[in-house]
Amino acid sequence: MSAVVSPPMPARHTRSRLLELLSSTDHKDIGMMYLGYSVIMAIVGGSLAGLLRLQLSSADAHFLRPEVYNQYMSMHGTLMVFFVMIPAVTGFGNYFVPLLIGARDMAFPRINAFSFWLLVPAAGLAFAAFFVQGGTMAAGWTAYQPLASKQFSGTPGVDMWILAIQLGSLASILGAINFIVTIHNMRAPGMSMLKMPMFVWTWEVNAVILLIASPVLAGALLMAFLDRHLGTGFFQPAMGGDPLLYQHLFWFYSHPAVYIMILPGFGIISQVVPAFSGKKLFGYKGMVFATAGIGFIGFTVWGHHMFTSGMSNTLRLIFAFMSMLIAIPTGIKVFSWLATMWGGKIRFTTAMMFAMGFVSLFVMGGISGILLANVPVDVQMQDTYFVVGHLHYVLFGGSLMSLIAGTFFWFPKMSGRMMSEKLGKWTFWLAYIGMNVTFLPMHWLGIMGMPRRVYTYRPEFEPLNRIESYGYLLILAAATLFVINLIRSLRKGEIAGADPWNVESVQKTFEWRISSPPPKENFETLPVLSES
Amino acid sequence: MRITYSNYPSVDRMRTAVMAGLLLLATQSVFADAPITNWLQNPATPLAEAVRADFWDNFYLTLPFLLIPQILLVLVIWKFRGSRGHEAATWHENTKLEIVWTAIPALTLVLVAIPAYSVLMKMDVPPRSDLVVEVIGHQFFWEYRYPRYGVDISSEALVVPENKVVTINATSVDVIHAWWVPAFGVKQDANPGRISHAWFKAKGGRYKGQCAELCGTLHGQMLIDVNVVPQEEFNAWLKSRMPADTASVSEPDSSARKL
Numbered sequence: 001m002s003a004v005v006s007p008p009m010p011a012r013h014t015r016s017r018l019l020e021l022l023s024s025t026d027h028k029d030i031g032m033m034y035l036g037y038s039v040i041m042a043i044v045g046g047s048l049a050g051l052l053r054l055q056l057s058s059a060d061a062h063f064l065r066p067e068v069y070n071q072y073m074s075m076h077g078t079l080m081v082f083f084v085m086i087p088a089v090t091g092f093g094n095y096f097v098p099l100l101i102g103a104r105d106m107a108f109p110r111i112n113a114f115s116f117w118l119l120v121p122a123a124g125l126a127f128a129a130f131f132v133q134g135g136t137m138a139a140g141w142t143a144y145q146p147l148a149s150k151q152f153s154g155t156p157g158v159d160m161w162i163l164a165i166q167l168g169s170l171a172s173i174l175g176a177i178n179f180i181v182t183i184h185n186m187r188a189p190g191m192s193m194l195k196m197p198m199f200v201w202t203w204e205v206n207a208v209i210l211l212i213a214s215p216v217l218a219g220a221l222l223m224a225f226l227d228r229h230l231g232t233g234f235f236q237p238a239m240g241g242d243p244l245l246y247q248h249l250f251w252f253y254s255h256p257a258v259y260i261m262i263l264p265g266f267g268i269i270s271q272v273v274p275a276f277s278g279k280k281l282f283g284y285k286g287m288v289f290a291t292a293g294i295g296f297i298g299f300t301v302w303g304h305h306m307f308t309s310g311m312s313n314t315l316r317l318i319f320a321f322m323s324m325l326i327a328i329p330t331g332i333k334v335f336s337w338l339a340t341m342w343g344g345k346i347r348f349t350t351a352m353m354f355a356m357g358f359v360s361l362f363v364m365g366g367i368s369g370i371l372l373a374n375v376p377v378d379v380q381m382q383d384t385y386f387v388v389g390h391l392h393y394v395l396f397g398g399s400l401m402s403l404i405a406g407t408f409f410w411f412p413k414m415s416g417r418m419m420s421e422k423l424g425k426w427t428f429w430l431a432y433i434g435m436n437v438t439f440l441p442m443h444w445l446g447i448m449g450m451p452r453r454v455y456t457y458r459p460e461f462e463p464l465n466r467i468e469s470y471g472y473l474l475i476l477a478a479a480t481l482f483v484i485n486l487i488r489s490l491r492k493g494e495i496a497g498a499d500p501w502n503v504e505s506v507q508k509t510f511e512w513r514i515s516s517p518p519p520k521e522n523f524e525t526l527p528v529l530s531e532s
Numbered sequence: 533m534r535i536t537y538s539n540y541p542s543v544d545r546m547r548t549a550v551m552a553g554l555l556l557l558a559t560q561s562v563f564a565d566a567p568i569t570n571w572l573q574n575p576a577t578p579l580a581e582a583v584r585a586d587f588w589d590n591f592y593l594t595l596p597f598l599l600i601p602q603i604l605l606v607l608v609i610w611k612f613r614g615s616r617g618h619e620a621a622t623w624h625e626n627t628k629l630e631i632v633w634t635a636i637p638a639l640t641l642v643l644v645a646i647p648a649y650s651v652l653m654k655m656d657v658p659p660r661s662d663l664v665v666e667v668i669g670h671q672f673f674w675e676y677r678y679p680r681y682g683v684d685i686s687s688e689a690l691v692v693p694e695n696k697v698v699t700i701n702a703t704s705v706d707v708i709h710a711w712w713v714p715a716f717g718v719k720q721d722a723n724p725g726r727i728s729h730a731w732f733k734a735k736g737g738r739y740k741g742q743c744a745e746l747c748g749t750l751h752g753q754m755l756i757d758v759n760v761v762p763q764e765e766f767n768a769w770l771k772s773r774m775p776a777d778t779a780s781v782s783e784p785d786s787s788a789r790k791l
Contacts, residue, residue: 066749140746146724147707147748152671237725243708244723277612278620286630308710308744309721310702310728313656320648324641328634334601335633341608343621348613356605367598374590374644376583376651379719380571383710383744449570449714451744454752458740460568504620 025109028518030116031095032414035407037119038088039483044127045079046479048072050472053438055455057469059462069455070138071130077141078161081257082168083123085395088403089264090115090175093203095414097179099511099518100197102188102527107181115171115178122167129157129164137161140453142254143224145235145246150228159228162221169218176210179203188510190529194288197509198281201288202267205295209256209263212299217253220246244309251302259298261395263291265402266333269355272409273337274507276352277344281507283336290329290336297326307375308382316375323373330366334359349501350424354405357432361397365390368443383453386446392439401431404482411486412500416516417493423485427478434474441468569739570714576739576760577732580717582651589647593640655717658731662696669702669709669722669743672750683773689757693766694736703727707748713741713758721745734760 021029051072055064064072094112098105106112129136134155139148143161146152183204187196196204223234224246233239235246274281281287303311303319337359346352368390372378381387404427411419441464446452450461457465499512510527511518571580572587612618666677673687692698702711702722711730712719716739720730741756761769 066752070746070749070751138749144708144746147746152707152748237723242725244726278614279622280624282624283626283630284624308719310723310726313652316652317649320652321645324645327641328637331597331637332630332634336630338601338604338608339626339629340624341612342604343623344608344612345614345618345620346608346612348609356609360602360605363598363601367594370594370641370644371587371590374586374648376648376655376717377587377590379655380583380714380717382719383712383746447570447572448568449740449742451712451742453746454742456752506622 025105025113026520027094027098027106027109027112028414028522030112031091031093033116034087034091034094034119037116037123038084038091039486041079041083041087041123042479043483045076045084046476048076048079050476052076053469053472056457056465058466059457059459061456064455066455067135067138070140070453071135073453074137074140074143075126075130078126078137078165080395081141081261082165083119083126085261085399085403086168086172086257087119089206089261089399090172092199092268092403092406092410093179093206093264096410096511097182097200097203098186099413099514099522100200100509101183101186101191102510102523102529103182103186104521104523104526106178107186108178111174112178115175118167118171118174122164122171125160125164125167129160132157132160142250143221144250145224145227145243146237148224149236159225162225165221166218166225169214169221172210172214173218176207176214179207180211183207188527188529194285195529197267198270198284198287198291199264199267202263202270202291205291206260206263209260209295209298213253213256213260216249217257220249220253223249244306244311247306247309248302251305252299255302255305256295256298258394259294261399262402263294265358265399265406266291268402268406268409269337269358271507271509272351272355272405273340275409275501275503276347276349276355277341278347278504279340279344279506281336282339282342283332286332287336290332293329294326297322297329301326301373304373304378307378320373320375320378324370327366327370327373334363334366349408350419350421350428351405351408353425353428354401354408357428358398358401358405361393361401361432361435365393365398368393381446383451384446385442385450385452388452389439389442389446392435392442396439397435404431407486409501410511411489412493412496413511413516413518415490415493416496417489418496418500419489419493420485423481423488427481427485430474430478430481434471434476434478436471438468438471438475441465569737571717574715575717576715576734576737577717579651579655579732580715582654583717586647586651590644593644597637597640655730658699658729659697659733661699661731663692663698665690665692665698665700667700667702667711667720667722669704669706669711669747671706671748672743672754674709674711674743674754674756678770681770681773682775683770685773689738689759691759691761691766691769692734693763694760695733696763697731697733700730700732701727702730708745709743709747709754710745711741711756712744713739713756715739716741716758719744734758736760736762 051064055061055069134157136157137143139153148158183200226232227234227236233241235241235243237243270281270287300322301319303315304323307316372381372390408419408424445461445464450457496516498515503512514522569576571583575581575584664679666679668675675686676690677684700720702720703726704722704724706724709722710719711722716732716734718730718732720728737760739758743751743754747754
């Protein structure tokens with residue numbers, strides 16, 4: 001800290017600063033807005049989850065009517081995927097990819113701002129849809145056809161939902177192009193592709209996935225929209241269409257979307273773990289190829305969401321083997337993080353605790369994922385609470401834990417102030433325990449025979465459901481502490497220097513060499529990556 | 533600015549305790565009430581038994597990969613905590629190690645895939661069928677047709693003979709449903725405009741299941757009951773349900789398919 005002469009005053013949230021933020025094309029401002037957006041959406045999405053858990057806390061609760069339950073359940077998934085996770089990883093990407101490669105901004109700053117601002121009407125549509133007659137999407141975030149067709153979901157809320165997701169897809173496509181161009185053209189001299197920090201690599205792969213997958217989702221939803229209003233019948237069997245076509249298109253996007261939500265998290269973990277182990281990232285090249293491998297194989301596994309649909313056995317075999325294959329690069333990553341810690345000098349900061357918690361929980365999601373790739377077993381798990389448990393280990397235990405690790409790690413850089421470590425550690429333990437209490441029993445419920453997406457269940461499933469609902473309270477406490485920590489630290493946190501974590505020189509990326517928060521245009525003179 | 537780094541008890545011990553407690557509660561809830569039937573606890577068909585065997589194969593083969601990272605984390609927390617005052621190592625590459633942790637999981641996956649393949653073939657290719665039942669999903673009930681006998685029932689238990697190969701032809705008149713009876717190891721989507729197939733050969737008993745694909749408002753109440761009864765009882769039941777004009781003609785039994 002002593003090396004820093006005069007830490008600049010952190011940005012005050014005055015009215016003029018707000019106006020500046022709203023009209024900004026600076027990648028840091030846009031990154032912050034993405035992250036703020038995602039926190040607000042997470043509060044809504046998390047509250048919906050609370051209402052669902054309240055309804056499910058007893059076998060015949062009458063707290064939510066079934067049609068309301070289905071809407072909340074659908075919107076919980078929709079918000080968490082499209083309005084929380086994807087904006088959050090994009091926010092970190094926006095803020096830190098240019099800093100880590102030594103650039104002054106993204107390649108297309110205005111398109112960058114446009115991408116973000118598309119999400120605002122998207123959220124407006126998604127929320128307004130709750131209040132139109134008939135409510136919003138109730139067919140799950142997957143919007144399977146024909147359940148989400150005009151005939152079975154005639155409410156205009158479904159059209160609004162489709163348009164909201166379309167806007168999100170457009171934002172993703174534009175953002176992906178921006179990231180690819182930025183990473184390929186704006187790296188500091190000396191930074192060849194194989195010298196990029198891992199976080200940048202994960203965003204490179206992520207941007208390619210987004211660019212390939214998002215148009216397919218947008219197309220599928222456009223077809224669904226045309227079915228609803230022009231009677232095109234792409235997915236309507238009575239008109240020669242095929243509901244399975246929708247599933248193929250949807251999962252061609254939505255399985256890679258899992259990697260969209262987790263890969264930048266892998267990148268964050270690959271920055272946090274070396275920083276607090278005092279050691280360089282183990283097996284950098286292996287990590288790069290594993291990331292690219294996950295991105296590539298990720299496009300060949302979508303059919304494992306459809307093992308019970310009645311598709312051909314040949315397809316089931318191919319998808320099963322490809323899905324198992326993806327465990328190999330994932331395993332390489334996990335072992336490399338552990339090898340990075342091994343022999344290091346571990347500092348148990350909140351960021352590091354979340355990173356270690358991430359490894360612990362993500363492995364659980366990975367192993368249950370292998371069971372789900374195994375067709376005969378998957379057929380029994382498909383659409384049960386086992387899958388709900390699995391996906392929350394991956395997306396909550398994996399993505400969210402890594403994003404929170406990233407928040408504690410990079411908050412000082414973004415705001416110029418430290419977050420409270422004491423509150424942070426409470427947050428970690430509550431989240432880690434709450435996560436296991438809520439989601440571990442789900443695996444067992446699924447095996448016992450409880451399907452997902454039900455508002456009521458047989459009495460024999462009640463004890464475990466009750467426990468899960470208590471687990472939600474722990475997660476709620478963790479989330480509350482996290483938000484309090486964010487707000488308090490923005491105003492009252494200790495002032496952070498340029499390198500508040502004293503990152504060892506061997507893994508000191510560019511962001512730690514400039515003030516916190518970084519000045520406009522980031523670097524006075526563009527940095528050069530020296531040979532070392 | 534000062535950050536204090538404290539040691540904390542291992543995340544894993546906590547996790548094990550939580551797991552053990554939950555499993556205890558789970559088993560209590562299972563055995564307190566009427567027995568739950570599913571492919572893992574009380575498989576009722578050869579297929580469900582095969583699924584269970586495949587599950588345990590897979591579970592034990594992959595369990596080490598769940599435990600090893602947790603154990604390594606505990607060791608790291610203990611051995612390399614900063615408060616011990618040692619210096620961090622500087623190595624960050626080891627090709628042999630990387631080959632090992634690529635090759636061993638790959639081999640394990642081959643071992644997982646082999647039984648998966650054989651069970652999948654068993655699922656997909658039914659033996660010769662003794663009885664064909666058409667399963668038709670409706671919002672929000674099941675209709676069952678016994679096409680050979682002109683019997684058509686709705687919103688009640690499916691009745692089939694025990695230890696006979698029953699083939700399911702599933703479809704739907706509205707949205708996608710999924711016919712799922714956990715004890716049979718059978719789950720099959722019922723798609724509108726398509727017919728999909730499944731089969732089972734069940735031990736006698738009463739089995740529960742329910743729709744496993746979100747099908748609308750009352751999806752959670754679209755339950756399935758199956759009564760698997762001795763052949764004579766099945767014949768009697770079938771006769772009582774047959775339309776009057778056909779009841780005297782057809783003689784439902786297992787030899788009927790040979791005609």
